[in-house]
Amino acid sequence: MKKVNLFYSVCQYIPSLIRQESINFGIVVHCPESEYSEFYRTKNFNRIKHFDDEFDIDYLNMMAESLDYTFSIDRLHEDEFQDASLFNDIRDSSFIDERTKFYANEFRFLPTQHLSTTQEELCQDIEELKQTFLYYDQPKGERISTQEVRKLLSKQYKIVKLNKYISKTTFKDFADEPVFDFCYNDTVIKALSFDYVRGRDLIKQTKILSQDIIDNIEYLKGKMVQIVVDNEVNTNEETIVKSINKFYSISKKYNIDIEVVPLAEYSNMLISNGLK
Known part of the structure; x- marks a missing residue:
């Protein structure tokens, strides 16, 4: 199968330039060989509303429309007023960079990333990027499993x-299964589905992982335990709060570092800072 290039960049909304806190607003994807580009905006404005005290839906809709106009080539077929010359460089690998370099205040783009794919797998790769960075747009009943979190995390690496810096952990649980999914230096990583809709499953996974951590506490002392989850951690959802508190109570009791971080935030950090 012939290889094609897929470039993407995550758009972040930063309402306060003082606090510098950000939230994913969308993602732009570009395939030069297919002469395709698209801006996928978040549909979950309720999450932004909770994030931004001065939430202005009209302003955000205007910005979403502007970004769509700038990046989405399909608008050429839908909008008779769209300037076709805006996409003269659609086959250039610098297509995204040449547009995102002008955004520096409330809306910023993370460095452009690249992956090699095929025409047959292109749509699936784009969907997986949306799952990773715009996870909260998915209906709660369609959120992903622990296995899918692990797959998306592996793909981001x-x-x-x-x-090349990531390896599989060597120690296993009593069922001869790896306790953690990945490791590097003094950090071990576990992918976990934090879907409170499947509350009983979340409680079960939390109990198993908690016991695995306790059983291997001597090995984990001096290491960072990162639990990468598919949901927000700043939430009032009771099951998620209980799970997070369980992990942090172990951290405090046994004096080990445990961090629970959402997949989208973790992937943003990989792009911006690499492995800490």
Whole structure:
């Protein structure tokens, strides 16, 4: 199968330039060989409303429309007023960079990333990027499993070219299964589905992982335990709060470092900072 290039950049909304806190607003994707580009905006404005005290839906809709106009080539077929010359460089690998370099205040783009794919797998790769960075747009009943979180996490390591520094952990639980999914230096990583809709499953996974951590506490002393989850951690959802508190109570009791971080935030950090 013939290889094609897929470039993407995550758009972040930063309402306060003083606090510098950000939230993913969308993602732009570009395939030069297919002469395709698209801006996918978040549909979950309720999450932005909770994030931004001065939430202005009219302003955000205007910005979403502007970004769509700038990046989405399909608008050429839908909008008779769209300037076709805006996409003269659609086959250039610098297409995204040439547009995102002008955004520096409330809306900023993370460095452009690249992956090699095929025409047959292009749509699936784009969907997986949306799952990773716009996870909260998915209906709660369609959120992803622990296995899918692990798969997306592994793919992000590969995309940002950090997979050569990542290895599989060697110690296992009583069922001879790996306790953690990945490790590097003094950090071990566990992918976990934090879907409170499947509350009983979340409680079960939390109990198993908690016991695995306790059983291997001597090995984990001096290490960082990162639990990468598919949901927000700043939430009032009772099951998620209980799970997070369980992990942090173990951290405090046994004096080990445990961090629970959402997949989208973790992937943003990989792009911006690499492996800490």
